[in-house]
Amino acid sequence: MAAASSCIACNGTADEKEEKRKCELIGYEALPEWLKDNEFIHGYYRCEWPMKETILSIFSIHNETLNVWSHLIGFLLFLCLTIVTAMVIPRNGSSSRSSGSSTAYQLGDLVEMAKANMTVALRHEALAACFLLPPSAAAASAALSEDGQQIPTSCPPNTSSSHHHAIQIQGSTGNTAATMDAAGTGTTAADPITRWPLFAYLGGAMVCLLTSSACHLILCHSERTAYVTLRLDYAGIAALIATSFYPLAYYSFLCDRALQRLYMGSITAMGAAAVTASLVPAFQAPQLRPLRAALFSCMGASGALPIAHKLLLYGGTAPGAVASAGYEALMGALYALGVAVYAARVPERWAPGRFDLVGHSHQLFHLFVIAGAYAHYLAGVEYLKWRDVDKC
């Protein structure tokens, strides 16, 4: 390939390799056709470097450095969010409101959360004793919180060993938790809504961000590597879009299993079709590009339907439905803005060569994607706050 012949910094003949071991950054004009993507970025390209040097280039400066790191840091951010979400146990102890959307969450304060969770666990043990032990033994049992405060263990009426089947004891999975009312008398047994739809979304986001980062790092190694990693990148995007629907469909239509199944089944089928379209070579024909673009666009745009449906059902009665829709609208706006910048290739179009290392459109696109994905996570938290309190 004529164009590729100039790309010999690391990939020339054996003699040339011996003479020229050092990998060099080259200009746009020297790239082979398969690496030419944006003519407004003039320099700092890696081209067909050996895999080891390609991977180690994560620590050097080139025009993909910030693209690699932005999504790698985004991946780590979502990993932290996953851990934080797994640690949060809702409490209604600080509020005496019997309904509404204001379950107390300690999101963002890990120390407070850990302490609170420990206290809840101790209280839970004390409450369990009311059901499992004879009344006299239960009254004698006491638990102390971390700061030495005594956890009230007075048993609610009608609790005895014969009623132990009436509560679910919290398992190691943390799926259920007993909580106390405002007076700490232990009469409320809250059962947090399942978290799996939100974890599915967090997983989809992490897969997307990690594959994207890897794609930007090693794509330049060879034409074959570019082909494989770009397919994986598309599949990651499809996974992100599909899993984004799970919290929306699951929590919004919690009280109508038929609707819930309809929406979740539809997006799962569309997601599977999009991942297949991304991976199967037959779908990669250039003439099918509009079909692929339409598939991704339809998937994203179809989110408007369940959001509108949710607002129709709960817009006037559930603040959580409105708050989550607000974050979902923010997410849509951020994604749309990102795609617009990506497609327009600004600002490098206005000053070609000026933004090669910092500030070109793809870097801005990555930031919009992370911001949009984070907005969607906040929508997920709103769903938990809503559905932990308001069940069917």
Ligand SMILES: [Zn+2]
């Ligand atoms: Zn990218």
